[in-house]
Amino acid sequence: MRTDDLIERLSGALEPAPKGQVVRVLGLGMGAGALLSALLMTATIGIRADLIEAMGGSAFWLKFVYTLVVAGLALAIVDRLARPDGTAGRFALLLAVPILVMAVLAAREFLPADATIQHALIMGHSARVCSILIATLALPLFAGLFWSLRRLAPTRLTEAGAAAGLLAGSAAATIYAFHCTESTPTFILLWYSAGILATALLGAALGRMLLRWS
């Protein structure tokens, strides 16, 4: 086809572009992924039995603040990297804030404690499964976000994949927090972050391969 004819054809069939396409497509992929992930959790490991009581304590909310702040920043980064001219920009630097805050909180309880308590702070009672469960719960979200990105126009595929993995991991960690009974900053900083990081690395590794669109 001649290029002039192509232009005629494209402009002839032009319809107003729906507003907020990026947000809508991301919302769709992420919403479906989150729903699946939540269903997967309630059907297998379940929500913690003492949820209502635990909600009364401030330690319970710490996990959610941490994972939701990371998820919010990750969403902002994905939204930018979903566009051809997007860069992670200052949002990537802002990720240091929640991590530093958690590190300070963890250091305050960890450093003064004696060795037995330190060991208990690190291991909690679920250190062996925490990161793995978070990474597993992240898979539906991961798939949903990759589905979304392929319909948008990312051009930095490794970065976009990493950001999508970060978002999937932190959203999954938020869901997992309804199951998990751990609440010390040390444990959350170590094992929640490890689960989230694993998904981000998976995204970086698969981005170039799976996010290619044409």
Added chain:
Amino acid sequence: MIPQEAQYREWMLASLQGDASCYRKLLAELTRHLRGYYARRLGLDGAEDAVQETLIAIHTRRGTYDPSRPFTAWVYGIARYKLIDVYRRERRGQTVPLDAAGALFAADQVEEAGVKRDVTKLLARLPEAKRRLVQAVKLDGESIADTAARTGLSEVSVKVAVHRAVKAMGETLRDGNADG
């Protein structure tokens, strides 16, 4: 800032509202820039396909343009991505420097004029019939089938004639007497 930014952005915003005439103008202008951009990097052979693929991508992904950001950077992002895509398909291990959008828009008038002048000179050395074929297939982007139908030649003869003509032009260039 790219000089055409304000004008193109205005056309783009109108296009997103569904204004077909602004959209047609915009695509025609972008085609000019894209042709220069790809011709310099892929040669005349691959350029037109890349231009068309990019126009289609601009069309199908136009919802990803954020009006609060420069439009020329958005287009350049797509053009560069498509260039990398072509290199990847051809398995040329070439890297594409991350230039500013100026790589697509700014230097272009001067360079494009230069390219056009060279091509015109080279074309002028071809016999009339061959020149017409090259013009139709390589510069106007007409398909081999259409050209064959229009001229009454077989597709194979069109292909062979164009191929030989382009090769001859290339040899002229290599011998360094394009200016002669």
